[in-house]
Amino acid sequence: xxxxxxxxxxxxxxxxxxxxxxxxxxxxxxxxxxxxxxxxxxxxxxxxxxxxxxxxxxxxxxxxxxxxxxxxxxxxxxxxxxxxxxxxxxxxxxxxxxxxxxxxxxxxxxxxxxxxxxxxxxxxxxxxxxxxxxxxxxxxxxxxxxxxxxxxxxxxxxxxxxxxxxxxxxxxxxxxxxxxxxxxxxxxxxxxxxxxxxxxxxxx
Amino acid sequence: xxxxxxxxxxxxxxxxxxxxxxxxxxxxxxxxxxxxxxxxxxxxxxxxxxxxxxxxxxxxxxxxxxxxxxxxxxxxxxxxxxxxxxxxxxxxxxxxxxxxxxxxxxxxxxxxxxxxxxxxxxxxxxxxxxxxxxxxxxxxxxxxxxxxxxxxxxxxxxxxxxxxxxxxxxxxxxxxxxxxxxxxxxxxxxxxxxxxxxxxxxxx
DNA sequence: GCATTATTGCAGCGATCGTTGCGTTGGTGC
DNA sequence: GCACCAACGCAACGATCGCTGCAATAATGC
Numbered sequence: 001x002x003x004x005x006x007x008x009x010x011x012x013x014x015x016x017x018x019x020x021x022x023x024x025x026x027x028x029x030x031x032x033x034x035x036x037x038x039x040x041x042x043x044x045x046x047x048x049x050x051x052x053x054x055x056x057x058x059x060x061x062x063x064x065x066x067x068x069x070x071x072x073x074x075x076x077x078x079x080x081x082x083x084x085x086x087x088x089x090x091x092x093x094x095x096x097x098x099x100x101x102x103x104x105x106x107x108x109x110x111x112x113x114x115x116x117x118x119x120x121x122x123x124x125x126x127x128x129x130x131x132x133x134x135x136x137x138x139x140x141x142x143x144x145x146x147x148x149x150x151x152x153x154x155x156x157x158x159x160x161x162x163x164x165x166x167x168x169x170x171x172x173x174x175x176x177x178x179x180x181x182x183x184x185x186x187x188x189x190x191x192x193x194x195x196x197x198x199x200x201x202x203x204x
Numbered sequence: 205x206x207x208x209x210x211x212x213x214x215x216x217x218x219x220x221x222x223x224x225x226x227x228x229x230x231x232x233x234x235x236x237x238x239x240x241x242x243x244x245x246x247x248x249x250x251x252x253x254x255x256x257x258x259x260x261x262x263x264x265x266x267x268x269x270x271x272x273x274x275x276x277x278x279x280x281x282x283x284x285x286x287x288x289x290x291x292x293x294x295x296x297x298x299x300x301x302x303x304x305x306x307x308x309x310x311x312x313x314x315x316x317x318x319x320x321x322x323x324x325x326x327x328x329x330x331x332x333x334x335x336x337x338x339x340x341x342x343x344x345x346x347x348x349x350x351x352x353x354x355x356x357x358x359x360x361x362x363x364x365x366x367x368x369x370x371x372x373x374x375x376x377x378x379x380x381x382x383x384x385x386x387x388x389x390x391x392x393x394x395x396x397x398x399x400x401x402x403x404x405x406x407x408x
Numbered sequence: 409g410c411a412t413t414a415t416t417g418c419a420g421c422g423a424t425c426g427t428t429g430c431g432t433t434g435g436t437g438c
Numbered sequence: 439g440c441a442c443c444a445a446c447g448c449a450a451c452g453a454t455c456g457c458t459g460c461a462a463t464a465a466t467g468c
Contacts, residue, residue: 123327163392167367
C-alpha cells in the first residue's frame, strides 16, 4: 500500500465532478436504502437480491445494477449511511460520563432488529463490510478520549477502549440472542475507566 | 423391520443422523463441507450457491438441495462442525493459565482466513448462525470456570468472562482488518483474572 | 448372500437473475 | 426559459438457479 504522491487529478477547478447529486438520484438512493433495511428486517439475507430490492424500492432493477456494483457494495453503503447519521457524541464534562452515555447509546442502538440485520448482512457479503459499520463509532470513541486527554486526564488507548466497550457490546448483539442492555453497557464503561490507568495490553 | 430386536445397542448415541449414517453419506457431507470452506476462502459469500458447492464437492446439485434445506442451514452446519471438532480445553492447574492458553488459542484460530469467512457467512445468512459458531466455545469457558470454582477460587460469571475475552477477540477479528495476536489475547485473560473478584456487572 | 430402502444421480422444466442497447425523463448550468 | 447530458425506465437476451419427476446405486438388517 505505497502512498502515492500528491494527486492533483481530482476535483479540478474548471471541470466539476461528473456526478450529479440531484433530487431524483437522492430519492432513488433513499428508496433503495430503505428497501434494503425493510427487506432485511423481514427475510433472511439469503433471499436479498437486486430485483427484489428494486421492486420494493419502486425503481427499475437496471438502476440498482448500474448504481451499485454488487450486493456487497450496496450493503456496505447502506451500513455506512445508517451508522454515520446520528453523530451525537456525548459531552458531559467527564470521561466516565461520556463513555457511559455513549456505550448505552450504542448498546441500545444494537437492540433494533433492523440494525442488527444490516450489520449481519454487511459482515456476511463483503470483507470490508464490517469496517463500514463501526468506522464512525471508533472515531467518536477517539474524540471523547482526546477531549479527556486535553483536560489532563489519563486515558486508555483507542484500541483498548474499543476492545472493552465495542467488543462485548457487538459480540453479545451478534452472537447471542440476548443483547446487553443500557445498564450493562454503562457498567462496561465504568470498568474501563476504573482500570484505564493500569498497565495496558499493547495491540499485537 | 417388523420385529423389535432385543439389543439395539447401535451407535445412535453420538454417531450422527439417526437415519442412515453410511459411508457414502458421510463422504458426501465431508466433501460438501470442505467445498463450502474452500469456496468461502476464495470468493465472497455472495457468489456461494448450491450448484457451485455441488460442483466443487463432486456431487450432484440435487443432493445438496435435498440434504440441506437452505444455504443458511448448510452454513450453520459447516460452522457447527468446524467449531466442535477441536475441543481441547486447557487444564494448566490455575484459572489464569487456563484462560491465557484458551484465549490465545481462540485468537490464533480466528487468524485463519477460512475460519473468518465461515463465521462471516454463517452470521450473514441465518439469524442463529452466530450461535452455531460460539456455542462450544462458551461451554469450554464455563468448564474452566467450574474447575476453578471447585478448587475454591473466586471466578467471574460465564457472561462476564465471555464479554471480556470472546467479545474483544471476535470483535477485532470480524470488524477490523488486524485481528489481535496471541500475546494480546493472553493479556485480556490477565485483565479478567485480575479484576474477577471486584463487583461485576450483572447481565441486563 | 439377499431383500429392503435410504440416498444419490440424471434429465428437464419454469422462474429468476444479471446484463445490454436504446429511448425517455429530469436535474444542472447558461 | 433553454440546451445539455447524467440518470432512469423499458424490453429483450442468455445464463443460472431451484425444484421434481424417475432410475440407479449402495448401505443396512435378516
